[in-house]
Amino acid sequence: MSVQESIRLSYQGEIALLEFDLIGEKVNKLNTPIMKRLHEVLEEVRTSKARVLIIRSLKQKIFIAGADIEEIKSMTKRDEFEKAVSEGQSIINMIEDLPMPTIASIHGACMGGGCELILACDYRIASDDSSTRIGLPETKLGLIPGFGGCVRLPRVVGVQAALEIILQGKTVVAPKALKMGLIDKCVHQGILDIETMKWANEIIAQGAHKRRKVFQPKNMMNKVLESFLGRPVVFSKARESVLTTTHGHYPAPLRAVDVISKTYGMADRAEALRIECEGFCDLATTDVSRNLIHLFFLMEMVKKQTGLPETSTASAKPVEHLGILGAGTMGGGIAYVAADKGVHVRMKDINNDALARGFKHAYDLWAKLLKRRSINKFEFQQKIDLVTGGLDFAGFGQMDVVIEAIVEDMEIKKKVIAETAKHMRPDAIIATNTSSLSVTEMSKGHPNPAQFAGMHFFNPVHKMPLVEVIRGEQTSDTVVATIFELSKKMGKMPVVVKDGPGFLVNRLLLPYMAEAAFLLNEGMSIEVVDTAYVKEFGMPMGPFALMDEVGLDVCIKVLRIFKKALGARIEMAPCMEALEKTGRLGRKNGKGFYTYNEKGDRSSVDQAVYADLGLKAPHNPLTTKECLERGLFMMINECSAALYEDRIVETPHEVDLAMIMGTGFPAFRGGLLKYADSIGSEYIVDQLESYAVSKGARLKPQNPLRNMAKTKRKFYS
Numbered sequence: 001m002s003v004q005e006s007i008r009l010s011y012q013g014e015i016a017l018l019e020f021d022l023i024g025e026k027v028n029k030l031n032t033p034i035m036k037r038l039h040e041v042l043e044e045v046r047t048s049k050a051r052v053l054i055i056r057s058l059k060q061k062i063f064i065a066g067a068d069i070e071e072i073k074s075m076t077k078r079d080e081f082e083k084a085v086s087e088g089q090s091i092i093n094m095i096e097d098l099p100m101p102t103i104a105s106i107h108g109a110c111m112g113g114g115c116e117l118i119l120a121c122d123y124r125i126a127s128d129d130s131s132t133r134i135g136l137p138e139t140k141l142g143l144i145p146g147f148g149g150c151v152r153l154p155r156v157v158g159v160q161a162a163l164e165i166i167l168q169g170k171t172v173v174a175p176k177a178l179k180m181g182l183i184d185k186c187v188h189q190g191i192l193d194i195e196t197m198k199w200a201n202e203i204i205a206q207g208a209h210k211r212r213k214v215f216q217p218k219n220m221m222n223k224v225l226e227s228f229l230g231r232p233v234v235f236s237k238a239r240e241s242v243l244t245t246t247h248g249h250y251p252a253p254l255r256a257v258d259v260i261s262k263t264y265g266m267a268d269r270a271e272a273l274r275i276e277c278e279g280f281c282d283l284a285t286t287d288v289s290r291n292l293i294h295l296f297f298l299m300e301m302v303k304k305q306t307g308l309p310e311t312s313t314a315s316a317k318p319v320e321h322l323g324i325l326g327a328g329t330m331g332g333g334i335a336y337v338a339a340d341k342g343v344h345v346r347m348k349d350i351n352n353d354a355l356a357r358g359f360k361h362a363y364d365l366w367a368k369l370l371k372r373r374s375i376n377k378f379e380f381q382q383k384i385d386l387v388t389g390g391l392d393f394a395g396f397g398q399m400d401v402v403i404e405a406i407v408e409d410m411e412i413k414k415k416v417i418a419e420t421a422k423h424m425r426p427d428a429i430i431a432t433n434t435s436s437l438s439v440t441e442m443s444k445g446h447p448n449p450a451q452f453a454g455m456h457f458f459n460p461v462h463k464m465p466l467v468e469v470i471r472g473e474q475t476s477d478t479v480v481a482t483i484f485e486l487s488k489k490m491g492k493m494p495v496v497v498k499d500g501p502g503f504l505v506n507r508l509l510l511p512y513m514a515e516a517a518f519l520l521n522e523g524m525s526i527e528v529v530d531t532a533y534v535k536e537f538g539m540p541m542g543p544f545a546l547m548d549e550v551g552l553d554v555c556i557k558v559l560r561i562f563k564k565a566l567g568a569r570i571e572m573a574p575c576m577e578a579l580e581k582t583g584r585l586g587r588k589n590g591k592g593f594y595t596y597n598e599k600g601d602r603s604s605v606d607q608a609v610y611a612d613l614g615l616k617a618p619h620n621p622l623t624t625k626e627c628l629e630r631g632l633f634m635m636i637n638e639c640s641a642a643l644y645e646d647r648i649v650e651t652p653h654e655v656d657l658a659m660i661m662g663t664g665f666p667a668f669r670g671g672l673l674k675y676a677d678s679i680g681s682e683y684i685v686d687q688l689e690s691y692a693v694s695k696g697a698r699l700k701p702q703n704p705l706r707n708m709a710k711t712k713r714k715f716y717s
Contacts, residue, residue: 003033009041015200016050016100018042021058028059030113030147031068032084035091042094051208052200053098055121056105056193061131063104066112069141072284073293081281085146088113089273092147096120101203101210105196107189110134111171116145119152122211123203124182125196126174127189130379134182135171139252141296142289142668146280150259151272157181158215158226159264163238166260167253175373181215228265235261249538249668251288255279287678291670298657298671299493307469307484307496314477316485317427320344323402325416327358327389330405330433333461336362337490339386346399347389355389362387365462393423401486403455405433413437414445421447429479431455435506436558439472439499449474455483456503457492458662466662467492468503495658498648501565502558504655505662507642508672509546510562510570511634511698513555516543517573518695519627525618526593526605532624533631538666543631544593545602548586552593556580569638571698575613582612630691630699633684636676637702643715644704652715673715685709 006022018041020028030038045053057063067088075081095102095117104118106126115136118124126132136145136153144150145166154162157180164170178186187195203209217223224230235257242253259279263272283289308314322338324331327349335345335358349355363384370380388395396402402420404413417430424430431453432442443449454470467487471480480496487494497504519529530542547555556576563570586592587600595603610617639655642648649655656671669675676684685701686709692699701709708714 003037006034007037007041009044011048011050012197014049014051014204015197016045016048016053018045018053018055019058020056020064026059027062027065027109028057028114029065029068030088030117031071034068035088039091039094042091042098045100046094046098051100051204053100053102054105054196054200055095055102055117056196057108059108061108061129063106063108063110063132064112064114064117065109066114066137069293069296072141072143073297075284078281078285081284082277085277085280088147089277092116092120093269093273096212099210101208103196103200103203105192106134106174106183107132107192109171111137112145112149113147116147116149116152119156120148122213123184123199125185125187125192125199126177126183127192128174128186129189130173130375132174133171134174134177135169136166137169137171139167139250139256140169140292142250142252142286142292143283144252144256144259144276144279146276148273148276150256150276150279151263151266151269153182154215154260154264156213156215158217158222159231159234159260160222160225162260163234163257166256167238167242173374181213231261231264247535247538249288249666251286252283255283288668291668291674294670294674295656295660295667298653298660301653302488302493302495302657305484307480307494308477312477312481314481316481317400317478319400319482319486319489321346321395321399322486323348323396323399323420323424324358325349325402325404325420326406327354327356328405329357329361330457330459330461332358332361333365333459334403334405334433334457335387336365336462337492339383340366341489341491343386343489345387346395347387348391348393348396349389350391352391355391359387359389393420396420396423397425399424399428401429401431401482403431403433408434408437410437410442413442417442417445417452418447427451429453429482431483433457436502436561439470440474443472443474450476451479453479453483454499454503455487458505464662465491465493466505466658467494468505468658468662469494469496470499470503471496472499493657493661495649495654495661497654497658498646500642500646500648501562504642504648504658506558507562507648508635508638508655508659509663510555510558511638512631513543513547513550514559514570514572514576515631515634515698516547517576518571519622519630520544520613520615520618521573521575523616523619523621524627525620526609528618528620528624529627532627536624537628537632538668540664544605548592548594548602550586551588552579552584552586569698569700569702571696575615578613582609584609584612626691629687630695632672632675633688633691634699635672636684637688637699637705639672639676640704640708641702645702655715677714677716680712681705681708681714682712 002023008019010017022028102121103123104121108131136149138145161180174186177183217226225234238257259276262275266272321344324347327347339345347358369375429451439454443452446452453475456468458464458466469483484494526544530544533539533542559572584591590596595606652673655673659665659672660667688699688701
């Protein structure tokens with residue numbers, strides 16, 4: 001990479017143009033060589049005769065993506081972080097201290113260090129393009145902004161808006177950034193450069209004055225909350241909100257509140273930035289940050305992958321037209337994520353009511369975006385127009401891919417797949433959204449099994465990032481690559497898995513949920529177990545709440561399928577046998593382990609469930625440590641067999657990505673196998689052997705895990 005050419009400086013009369021365009025990179029990012037080059041360029045500008053400096057990017061839809069995470073990952077010692085952050089702060093300070101006013105002209109992603117750079121500018125103008133998003137996502141990496149973001153953002157947009165952006169790692173689109181005062185002007189992309197130059201000339205004509213923008217509350221309530229007396233209330237509520245959401249597992253948001261509360265209104269910039277630097281460095285050396293950066297690279301890895309081994313020469317085919325068999329909520333969700341990215345979608349169902357539900361689900365999701373101003377009315381209508389539907393196969397001849405999302409019945413699916421294939425091109429692909437049925441067996445319904453695969457979405461489709469791309473025994477490389485690429489196009493994180501019981505995620509979850517039922521049988525209360533998993537371990541919900549979400553009837557059905565496929569390592573607790581006769585289905589009929597309100601929101605544990613299952617009132621004889629270990633170690637145990645014996649996936653990376661994206665496994669722990677490595681295979685095997693003696697053979701460690709313990713090997717070795 002030519003650092004000299006990556007930041008270029010030119011002059012148009014009294015206007016200096018500083019342009020970012022990192023050679024050989026798709027994005028602009030701030031690493032040590034680039035920051036040194038920026039320092040050189042700013043020194044030249046400082047001594048020039050320019051009266052205004054414009055900073056802009058020549059990249060497509062990227063202003064500055066932020067710091068170079070690879071460089072952050074390579075640092076391990078506190079003094080390395082202190083040096084990098086202090087030098088970065090000094091260079092950003094140079095922008096703020098230039099003798100002439102500066103304008104940031106923003107088009108595309110402006111994240112992290114990029115956002116901190118524009119905050120040091122006097123004026124900010126941005127394109128209204130949907131790719132223009134401004135934010136400080138550092139807390140998602142277990143960090144806080146370190147180049148002045150904690151100090152400058154509250155000054156520009158106020159404490160409340162700054163906390164919202166920083167604590168949640170949020171990005172805001174240009175219209176919202178304009179409304180909150182983060183930018184001063186918002187214009188169409190096509191005239192951004194023209195309007196920026198025009199504005200620069202106006203600033204020169206008015207005397208080329210510097211400006212340090214200070215937030216001015218627009219109403220009395222904000223004036224009170226932003227005041228010296230009101231701010232403690234804002235900070236207190238922010239801490240309370242963070243603890244409610246994270247249960248203290250993520251230290252970065254709390255440290256951000258602490259830094260902002262100490263530095264807001266501080267006249268001594270150097271001291272304020274020192275406090276910010278100290279906070280950044282304290283966090284950068286934590287395991288939480290390391291694990292979140294691990295997740296970042298897992299996600300980046302997927303962007304570069306094709307879903308195929310490096311030896312394969314196959315490539316993905318473009319998908320412009322997508323058919324969906326089965327509308328309803330699932331079909332509507334798939335239609336939404338596809339059409340939202342510009343794919344033409346046609347839904348087919350057997351009655352108009354189902355089609356209407358599918359259309360309504362997609363419509364409502366876009367309506368929420370419109371209400372939040374994430375899209376405008378024109379974009380809203382554009383997206384809706386991409387979705388059509390009918391009761392027949394009209395239009396299926398032009399479909400590149402059809403996703404089957406009908407009832408989970410093998411014979412019905414085979415018949416529907418065979419009929420659908422008759423109406424499609426020979427080179428078109430059919431993918432099933434099954435969560436548990438064999439893709440290889442189902443492919444027998446297709447006249448050409450090579451053109452068939454699994455594409456397992458997780459519910460709700462618009463929220464859950466994971467898609468399991470399931471390769472049947474005869475699925476072609478081209479089909480795998482096409483479904484993998486289509487998943488990415490839809491904004492999902494695909495993981496290629498081999499066909500097998502439950503594929504990957506459900507195969508690991510079922511033993512975990514089954515073990516929770518044994519805890520219930522042994523006298524543990526639903527509240528104690530679920531609370532331990534959520535508050536102590538960090539899961540988004542406990543196993544009983546999860547079973548309610550999945551559907552209790554589905555859990556029992558799949559447990560039996562697993563028992564048949566996996567033998568002695570899957571057992572069904574007596575209370576699960578009794579559950580079948582109670583009519584409890586979970587959320588879908590408002591009656592499960594929990595009660596539900598009219599909107600379907602989970603309320604409290606249904607205390608009648610114990611008697612209904614033939615159990616005595618719970619007396620909680622086990623420690624929460626045992627409750628957690630039995631469930632988590634069952635997942636790790638099963639994973640060792642899935643990974644090293646059945647080769648359901650190829651690497652631990654895929655397991656961790658799938659578990660975080662598909663189940664909400666705590667990201668701060670780095671994933672299931674990163675967590676396993678942190679406690680050691682020897683300990684896990686010892687505990688499982690101990691539990692197996694007293695609780696049953698299902699808890700015996702599998703051979704791959706035993707072998708790991710013998711050699712003290714880790715999953716990430």
